Amino acid sequence: xxxxxxxxxxxxxxxxxxxxxxxxIFRVWPIISAFYLSxxxxxxxxxxxxxxxxxxxxxxxDRRFVSSFLTTSYYTIATLLxxxxxxxxxxxxxxxxxxxxxxxxxxLIFLPSLTxxxxxxxxxxxxxxxxxxxxxxxxxxxxxxxxxWLLLPELAVPSLAILALWRWTGMNxxxxxxxxxxxxPEIYEAxxxxxxxxLALFRYITLPLxxxxxxxxxxxxxxxxxxxxxxxxxxxPGGRTPGEAGLTVAVYLYRTAFRNFNMGYxxxxxxxxxxxxxxxxxxxxxxxxxxKK
Amino acid sequence: MKGRISLILxxxxxxxxxxxxxxxxxxxxxxxxxxxxxxxxxxxxxxxEFNKANPDVKLVLEASAYPYEEMHDKLLMALTSGVGAPDxxxxxxxxxxxxxxGDIQLHDLTDLVxxxxxxxxxxxxxxxNYMGKQYGIDYHLGALxxxxxxxxxxxxxINVDDIVMWEDYIEAGKKIxxxxxxxxxxxxxxxxxxxxxxxxxxxGGGGYNAxxxxxxxxxxxxxxLQFMQDMVYKYNIxxxxxxxxxxxxxxxxxxxxxxxxxxxxxQWYMIRFTEFMPDLFGKIAIRPMPKTTPDGKRSGMGGGxxxxxxxQIDPAKLEIAKQYLGFAKLTYExxxxxxxxxxxxxxxxxxxxxxxxxxxxxxxxxxxxxxxxKDLFAHNDIKxxxxxxxxxxxxxxxxxxxxxxxxxxKEDPATILKEAADEIRALGK
Numbered sequence: 001x002x003x004x005x006x007x008x009x010x011x012x013x014x015x016x017x018x019x020x021x022x023x024x025i026f027r028v029w030p031i032i033s034a035f036y037l038s039x040x041x042x043x044x045x046x047x048x049x050x051x052x053x054x055x056x057x058x059x060x061x062d063r064r065f066v067s068s069f070l071t072t073s074y075y076t077i078a079t080l081l082x083x084x085x086x087x088x089x090x091x092x093x094x095x096x097x098x099x100x101x102x103x104x105x106x107x108l109i110f111l112p113s114l115t116x117x118x119x120x121x122x123x124x125x126x127x128x129x130x131x132x133x134x135x136x137x138x139x140x141x142x143x144x145x146x147x148x149w150l151l152l153p154e155l156a157v158p159s160l161a162i163l164a165l166w167r168w169t170g171m172n173x174x175x176x177x178x179x180x181x182x183x184x185p186e187i188y189e190a191x192x193x194x195x196x197x198x199l200a201l202f203r204y205i206t207l208p209l210x211x212x213x214x215x216x217x218x219x220x221x222x223x224x225x226x227x228x229x230x231x232x233x234x235x236x237p238g239g240r241t242p243g244e245a246g247l248t249v250a251v252y253l254y255r256t257a258f259r260n261f262n263m264g265y266x267x268x269x270x271x272x273x274x275x276x277x278x279x280x281x282x283x284x285x286x287x288x289x290x291x292k293k
Numbered sequence: 294m295k296g297r298i299s300l301i302l303x304x305x306x307x308x309x310x311x312x313x314x315x316x317x318x319x320x321x322x323x324x325x326x327x328x329x330x331x332x333x334x335x336x337x338x339x340x341x342e343f344n345k346a347n348p349d350v351k352l353v354l355e356a357s358a359y360p361y362e363e364m365h366d367k368l369l370m371a372l373t374s375g376v377g378a379p380d381x382x383x384x385x386x387x388x389x390x391x392x393x394x395g396d397i398q399l400h401d402l403t404d405l406v407x408x409x410x411x412x413x414x415x416x417x418x419x420x421x422n423y424m425g426k427q428y429g430i431d432y433h434l435g436a437l438x439x440x441x442x443x444x445x446x447x448x449x450x451i452n453v454d455d456i457v458m459w460e461d462y463i464e465a466g467k468k469i470x471x472x473x474x475x476x477x478x479x480x481x482x483x484x485x486x487x488x489x490x491x492x493x494x495x496x497g498g499g500g501y502n503a504x505x506x507x508x509x510x511x512x513x514x515x516x517x518l519q520f521m522q523d524m525v526y527k528y529n530i531x532x533x534x535x536x537x538x539x540x541x542x543x544x545x546x547x548x549x550x551x552x553x554x555x556x557x558x559x560q561w562y563m564i565r566f567t568e569f570m571p572d573l574f575g576k577i578a579i580r581p582m583p584k585t586t587p588d589g590k591r592s593g594m595g596g597g598x599x600x601x602x603x604x605q606i607d608p609a610k611l612e613i614a615k616q617y618l619g620f621a622k623l624t625y626e627x628x629x630x631x632x633x634x635x636x637x638x639x640x641x642x643x644x645x646x647x648x649x650x651x652x653x654x655x656x657x658x659x660x661x662x663x664x665x666x667k668d669l670f671a672h673n674d675i676k677x678x679x680x681x682x683x684x685x686x687x688x689x690x691x692x693x694x695x696x697x698x699x700x701x702x703k704e705d706p707a708t709i710l711k712e713a714a715d716e717i718r719a720l721g722k
Binding site: 043044045046047118122125126129130131132133150151152153236237238240241242243244255258259260261263 | 538689701
């Protein structure tokens with residue numbers, strides 16, 4: 001009897017063991033190692049020296065780190081302003097019974113999430129090209145002079161945001177759609193009987209009821225925004241943006257580690273980035289009333 | 294019964310024979326990483342030739358081509374962690390310095406190179422030499438040359454051979470350039486370093502001098518950056534390259550459409566023309582770069598990839614790997630193939646007398662391109678490139694900020710280079 005109870009206690013852990021093992025080896029351990037590494041100076045293979053908090057002190061005086069943090073914040077805000085409302089509206093439209101060709105649109109919008117990133121980078125460089133690019137050709141139709149999208153520092157973050165919008169809209173629509181399906185249709189029907197119009201339905205039923213999903217998407221967008229690496233890396237040659245205008249924290253971390261072989265300092269940048277994301281997320285939770293529940 | 298016995302006998306004989314052949318032929322498997330598909334093909338071809346020349350060995354090369362950054366990152370991780378590195382690997386010149394920091398995880402190839410040294414161009418061995426030891430062997434010389442679009446020159450009534458000095462170049466540029474038609478004598482890069490690299494190196498500047506001193510803010514470099522800026526704003530003969538660098542697809546298309554009259558690039562850029570700019574067939578002439586001073590040099594060196602042997606190779610295979618590397622990259626035949634199969638300028642002196650190198654190329658104005666390189670040699674016109682400990686960081690700065698600030702922000706070249714040099718000096722502290 002006792003052994004049976006013991007078994008029952010152990011069994012779940014046996015089933016969880018493969019996951020936990022992998023999680024500890026590939027997630028927890030690297031985090032601990034990175035933290036440890038951030039207190040060392042590693043500037044060559046097999047050379048490491050404990051330097052205490054030197055790397056962290058250096059971070060504060062590092063012009064590039066500060067500017068990369070500001071750039072990343074700018075990018076995160078830009079993606080929040082586009083990647084929340086646009087997918088939300090599209091999700092609602094795709095959810096309407098009357099929308100024609102829903103399946104086709106759903107597939108088309110989701111396709112970017114599945115496309116090879118190398119291809120995306122090359123194609124987007126051609127789309128945003130200053131000479132013969134698609135975006136400039138479209139702007140030309142409206143009489144707007146061609147913009148040097150990939151060459152001007154002012155357009156670096158907007159270019160990245162355009163790419164992010166294209167890449168993540170489909171994914172966010174999936175999140176919002178799943179939220180929409182949880183709203184009981186009776187509520188809409190009742191409201192309609194009371195004479196509510198489409199906008200009112202959206203404002204007073206849809207929005208409040210999918211607020212948890214919105215909070216979730218905002219959170220992952222903030223985390224994703226601050227971690228942004230792939231977009232600048234594929235859109236600009238080797239992630240090199242004009243005048244470092246698109247140098248994000250993650251790209252700077254990568255550059256420090258792999259192009260300058262300064263692993264300890266790179267680890268410190270990583271730890272600082274984790275701290276920043278944690279702090280921003282806390283602030284966002286506070287504002288969204290997450291803690292009140 | 295008889296039939297069965299003879300069948301068994303035949304089987305036994307077959308097994309014995311194949312067994313002996315197997316025993317004679319030692320199969321050796323080597324792994325090789327590169328970031329250029331063509332390098333992998335070339336090394337594979339060298340394996341076939343090597344096996345023909347050495348019937349007692351059967352070498353098998355498992356070559357993998359990865360994207361540029363990814364391969365170097367993977368290699369750095371593998372060598373740092375002590376597992377997972379290939380036996381042979383291509384390391385690009387800008388990255389090579391990273392692998393010479395700390396505990397060097399590459400095998401010393403000095404004795405191998407010594408066997409061929411008298412025929413090799415010493416300057417091309419230097420980038421991969423550290424503290425007197427050779428750690429890598431290049432594919433090519435990478436001589437800097439001028440690529441001219443003959444059609445555009447003809448249309449302006451200029452003969453490319455009349456361009457001797459940079460003054461001639463500027464004058465020709467003023468006649469050729471037509472901004473309204475988007476036709477330019479030159480293009481400049483703002484997110485890569487080739488425009489500035491060619492100008493700096495030819496003047497005797499660069500990242501380091503022969504004595505190993507960092508000279509990023511030297512007078513020659515300032516003049517080079519000033520000249521690059523002047524081409525755009527003073528002489529109005531150049532614009533920023535579409536896509537901001539010479540390897541962008543939109544740039545290839547732009548040049549292919551006949552918008553660019555000239556480009557200064559290493560010889561290896563030839564294969565970009567044949568591969569990505571088919572419409573310029575027969576229209577591109579290759580010449581030495583114009584000179585800065587009457588007795589100035591007409592060329593320098595640019596780029597490179599050193600093939601190295603990592604310390605993670607099975608010690609039993611080291612000897613044969615070295616033999617193979619020498620066979621693939623240092624012999625006379627190898628250097629002939631470097632031109633015929635890879636399309637690169639060899640760095641072995643004697644091979645330049647081979648008739649195979651002097652054949653005219655239909656794409657390149659039907660001229661023997663290697664004759665230009667041979668002539669540069671004969672006149673000692675190729676300035677060797679000197680490397681130093683922070684070469685990777687210098688390249689990074691040139692790529693990301695120096696050219697951008699000079700062209701897009703029109704900042705003073707001396708200030709830009711001084712700040713960049715200070716940043717490098719701070720690294721050394």
